[in-house]
Amino acid sequence: MSMIVSSIGQGLLWGILGIALFLTFRILNFPDMTVEGSFPLGAASAVTLITHGVDPLLASLAAFVVGALAGGITGLLYTKGKIPILLAGILVMTACLSINLRIMGSANVSLLGKKTIFSPLAGLPKYFDAIFIGLTIIVVVTLVIIYFLQSELGQAFIVTGDNPTMAQSIGIRTDRMTNMGLMVSNGLIAFGGAVIAQNNGYADINMGIGIIVIALASIIIGEVVFGELTMNQRLLAITLGSIIYRFVLLIVLQLGFSTNDLNLISAILLAICLMAPWLNSLLHLDKVIKKGVTVHD
Amino acid sequence: MKRMISFTVLLAAFLLFAFFNTGKTTQSSQADSKTQKIYKIGILQLMTHPALDQIHAGVLAGLKQEGFVSGRNLKIDYENAQGDQSNLQTMSSKFANEKDDMTIGIATPAAQALAKAANGQTPVILAGITDPVGGGLIKSNARPGANITGTSGESPLKSQLDLIKQILPKAKTLGIVYTTSDHGGSYNAKKMAAIAKAAGYQVKLYTISTTNDMQTIAEKMVSQVQAVYAPQDNGVASAMKTLVNVANQSKVAVFPAVDTMVQAGGLATLSVNQFTLGKESGIIAGRVLKGEKTSTYPLTFVTRGQMAINTSEAKILGITLPNSVVKQAQTKGEIYK
Numbered sequence: 001m002s003m004i005v006s007s008i009g010q011g012l013l014w015g016i017l018g019i020a021l022f023l024t025f026r027i028l029n030f031p032d033m034t035v036e037g038s039f040p041l042g043a044a045s046a047v048t049l050i051t052h053g054v055d056p057l058l059a060s061l062a063a064f065v066v067g068a069l070a071g072g073i074t075g076l077l078y079t080k081g082k083i084p085i086l087l088a089g090i091l092v093m094t095a096c097l098s099i100n101l102r103i104m105g106s107a108n109v110s111l112l113g114k115k116t117i118f119s120p121l122a123g124l125p126k127y128f129d130a131i132f133i134g135l136t137i138i139v140v141v142t143l144v145i146i147y148f149l150q151s152e153l154g155q156a157f158i159v160t161g162d163n164p165t166m167a168q169s170i171g172i173r174t175d176r177m178t179n180m181g182l183m184v185s186n187g188l189i190a191f192g193g194a195v196i197a198q199n200n201g202y203a204d205i206n207m208g209i210g211i212i213v214i215a216l217a218s219i220i221i222g223e224v225v226f227g228e229l230t231m232n233q234r235l236l237a238i239t240l241g242s243i244i245y246r247f248v249l250l251i252v253l254q255l256g257f258s259t260n261d262l263n264l265i266s267a268i269l270l271a272i273c274l275m276a277p278w279l280n281s282l283l284h285l286d287k288v289i290k291k292g293v294t295v296h297d
Numbered sequence: 298m299k300r301m302i303s304f305t306v307l308l309a310a311f312l313l314f315a316f317f318n319t320g321k322t323t324q325s326s327q328a329d330s331k332t333q334k335i336y337k338i339g340i341l342q343l344m345t346h347p348a349l350d351q352i353h354a355g356v357l358a359g360l361k362q363e364g365f366v367s368g369r370n371l372k373i374d375y376e377n378a379q380g381d382q383s384n385l386q387t388m389s390s391k392f393a394n395e396k397d398d399m400t401i402g403i404a405t406p407a408a409q410a411l412a413k414a415a416n417g418q419t420p421v422i423l424a425g426i427t428d429p430v431g432g433g434l435i436k437s438n439a440r441p442g443a444n445i446t447g448t449s450g451e452s453p454l455k456s457q458l459d460l461i462k463q464i465l466p467k468a469k470t471l472g473i474v475y476t477t478s479d480h481g482g483s484y485n486a487k488k489m490a491a492i493a494k495a496a497g498y499q500v501k502l503y504t505i506s507t508t509n510d511m512q513t514i515a516e517k518m519v520s521q522v523q524a525v526y527a528p529q530d531n532g533v534a535s536a537m538k539t540l541v542n543v544a545n546q547s548k549v550a551v552f553p554a555v556d557t558m559v560q561a562g563g564l565a566t567l568s569v570n571q572f573t574l575g576k577e578s579g580i581i582a583g584r585v586l587k588g589e590k591t592s593t594y595p596l597t598f599v600t601r602g603q604m605a606i607n608t609s610e611a612k613i614l615g616i617t618l619p620n621s622v623v624k625q626a627q628t629k630g631e632i633y634k
Binding site for chain 1: 298300301304305308311312315316318376379380381382383384385386387388390391393394405406409410412413431432433434477478479480483484506
């Protein structure tokens with residue numbers, strides 16, 4: 001049972017990344033590789049600050065700022081430097097490796113015995129610290145983003161992603177919108193990195209590898225499992241998708257699959273989810289499901 | 298939308314149930330484990346890698362020597378995170394959840410994840426962790442404190458430097474190359490630099506961030522130094538062939554930290570065998586299962602090195618290896634041709 005609790009907790013924490021990536025991947029419509037650099041960047045900044053005696057919450061917020069800076073650089077390279085977005089992201093991601101080493105001073109910094117944002121909840125049943133912290137962060141982040149997307153600025157941001165030419169013609173500064181999206185997204189990713197590093201108990205230089213797949217998985221699984229949704233509901237679906245992804249990993253582990261194949265299995269799972277619309281039209285799953293439901297009703 | 302609401306409600310109901318029930322289940326199964334005679338051990342490895350695999354094989358051999366055999370009185374749960382660190386926590390909490398009697402961590406992040414999951418309760422055995430104090434795992438080598446002990450994979454740096462002195466008495470500048478993202482590699486490189494400086498060498502440090510950098514860095518290095526030391530470092534070990542090819546062209550000898558790197562073209566080393574290192578951890582694990590306390594069990598350093606030499610490499614470089622070195626390699630070490 002506590003394994004399931006642990007998975008839900010992990011799902012909530014990693015859900016932050018899904019929501020952050022949603023802003024660039026789905027709304028602005030481009031793949032942002034910066035995240036593989038800003039995630040360990042946030043972890044490195046927060047963990048180093050904490051080991052130097054800074055309050056863990058303050059350190060996590062500082063990670064947001066540092067991550068936003070990284071996103072801002074990608075944005076400038078893309079909008080002003082006219083570097084293709086994929087390349088701009090990869091450049092910043094690569095640069096982050098050296099910067100993270102400078103920040104941490106070594107490839108791995110431990111937090112064992114240090115106070116983290118999870119410490120005050122140590123008295124709760126096992127893994128509930130991650131549940132409570134994760135839930136709080138997810139609720140706050142989701143509400144702020146919902147509020148933002150409903151504002152005038154947020155609407156302009158959405159239009160930029162939908163149709164940049166039209167956005168420009170009605171006077172929206174699309175470059176600014178793109179920069180802002182990248183900054184907020186990477187700030188959140190770095191914040192997520194800071195929180196996850198505190199939950200893991202260490203920051204490691206290589207912890208960013210494969211992060212984009214995890215974040216994408218939450219978005220895509222959420223979309224496939226929960227179907228047609230409004231924008232606000234989609235944000236909630238990402239967190240649930242992130243939890244489902246953790247469940248899948250748990251099931252794979254419990255079934256005794258060789259862990260050597262774990263990456264292959266998550267890739268196959270994602271591919272199936274991405275192919276879902278096509279599979280659906282091919283097999284008419286929709287009708288099958290609807291029939292099944294009506295019969296049971 | 299309906300699906301989403303029901304899923305959320307289901308999750309919330311489960312969490313509510315779990316919140317009030319987790320404590321109880323732990324107690325009852327703890328009572329069970331006392332009557333159990335089959336020990337459960339979780340082994341967590343960071344990734345598949347020749348040295349780490351050797352340690353893993355050694356751990357099993359060490360446990361066997363202490364009388365713990367898988368299938369008879371031991372159930373081993375082996376997980377390998379394949380370098381993906383987001384898996385480490387899921388795997389170590391799986392061990393904790395299954396009430397494993399002990400966990401064994403191979404590579405620093407794996408050990409850190411286990412230490413976190415064990416939360417000071419079940420023993421954690423370190424297998425070949427280069428710098429456990431620096432990694433925040435234990436308080437001190439002599440008295441680790443809490444629930445963690447094991448072996449350190451630190452190379453016998455002093456003896457390795459002596460070997461360099463013995464083979465190349467005239468060399469005065471020593472180049473050391475390591476990977477910036479490898480904790481063990483940078484730790485060993487910096488420590489060796491300090492030791493060599495104290496011994497009167499002029500030391501130059503070079504870093505690579507990926508194996509792709511080796512060609513360029515090695516070319517620069519061999520033009521500036523008289524001998525090269527390659528520490529125990531995953532990146533350097535992977536790019537050993539590149540390093541040796543470059544060094545051979547300038548007739549600069551490469552002294553690596555482990556025997557597999559001598560096989561890959563290094564000249565000679567006095568190294569700790571990874572299998573022996575793992576075996577020592579296995580023995581410690583066995584003794585702890587028999588009742589020894591981890592908190593006072595000092596961290597074990599495997600210091601006795603085995604001589605390994607590469608005779609064809611010596612020919613290429615035009616170096617005659619001292620007789621004493623060759624003899625040592627013949628009797629108790631390895632000779633690669």
